[in-house]
Amino acid sequence: MDVPHESSLPAGLRWINRYATLDEVFYTRVRPQGLPEPRWVATSDAAAQALGWPTDWWANAEALAVFSGHALWPGMDALATVYSGHQFGVWAGQLGDGRAVWLGELLTPHGSMEVQLKGSGKTPYSRMGDGRAVLRSSIREFLCSEAMHALGLPTTRALCLVASPLPVLRETVETAAIVTRLAPSFVRFGHFEHFCHHGQPQALRRLADFVIDHHLPECRDQPHPYAALLETVVRRTAELVAQWQAVGFCHGVLNTDNMSILGLTIDYGPFGFLDAYDPAHICNHSDTQGRYSYHRQPQIALWNLHALAQALMPLIEDTDLALAALETFRSVYPQAWMRLMRAKLGLRSQEEGDAELIDDWLSLLARDRVDHTLAWRRLGRFSVDATDGAGPVRELFTDRQAFEAWASRYRQRLLRESSHDAERRAAMDRVNPKYILRNHLAEIAIRKAQAGDDDEVRRLLRVLQRPYDEQPEHEAYAALPPEWAQSIEVSCSS
Ligand code: AMP
Ligand code: MG
8 A cells, every 4th residue: 555645534533432431440541552663454445434534544644653553643532441251151250352442432424433453452451462463363354344244244344454563472473463443332241241240230230321322222212221222132133143144154252252232243253154054163263162153153142142131130120021132032033034044045925834945955055065155146046947957056066866856846936926037136146145255265365465465455355345246357256165275274363
């Protein structure tokens, strides 16, 4: 990226910093620790747009200093927040922003947005950590945040990525980076757990009121606002996880401190998208028990919601109300999942046998280990005209007979709703992505950036920002993973 020219930022950024108006039980004021010799790796134009910034905002003379942790703009109020959480099902006690620094909250044309550096050095919550993030995991977080947004999933965003030659010790010596993240709120389930488990009911109430007043005001009008808060989080989380399952996204570390109170995907670490469809797929190499495997994500989300409910009990007071709110998951999740699956199959109407049709399709994918993304995308090329055959989707299956048996049921189902091939294909292409952030694509971009060439990160970002479009010039990014991809191990180390 070129040398900065004159300031390109809109004058008078409006920092409202509402979290900083809470008292200091909730955070500690800190200074980010700047990265030496920073360089821009990439910026997201789409994220800049969300802030109402011009796409060349990064050319502002001070931008690199701010987003590499060396300087603060007037109006920023840097702090690290405290939270706790359950990690791998076990109470972990106090955690907190150990390597993230909250810079402030901006008023944008699209609402308020908090800005946070990740990897900007130690804070009072760093425990044994160094407060840094490596370039490898920062590229993954940067790309996946923006890819998920483009796919239409609720997520924290990534504004920019800065790298440095600063050595950072993990399994090997790597180098440091900072991702700047954006979200309407970074409050996690773990923030509530913290104040409940540390016997601070007033702070707990203050935080719940803060979240309701600033982010979920509709809860205030309900007869039991705190129960309504829980139910809203249950609904949002259920919708979110249904979308993860539909797109084949595995989070990898669904600890309660990695769960957003707004139902956003947050904390991209050892995540992964499914390649071959395997319901029991474990994307996190450190997850030896498979607690966070793909098919367990809905039940784990519900487990985490129970932990949140427990933390909110001093406010809700009535067990039946809390249980009723949790119970919502059992209807919202399957309904959302069915809605998404019907859309993925290109079905407009609802029939009783749909659940079976979907289950059998997924069983076929699992049995032949068919690539999840490719299968759904190619299913969009299916024709109701039997003489046309099933098209390129058929070629993905080893057991052709089993596929044909299923295909004839699918064809009958489509005929019953007078489905039109071209219309259905267009609709299916809007929900079955062609481009996802496969591990090997991230890995190629990482290796190049580690050698000082950031072009691939930017190219990949552009491809992933249009996941549903045919991009004939980028066909290679939609291909099956190469053989060597199987040796990529993604772990908690970041
Ligand atoms: P994570 O597994 O990334 O969700 O992090 C769990 C907790 O450990 C959070 O409180 C993080 O802030 C903290 N943490 C993770 N890595 C580091 C690090 N390198 N330095 C300081 N704190 C860290
Ligand atoms: Mg985390």
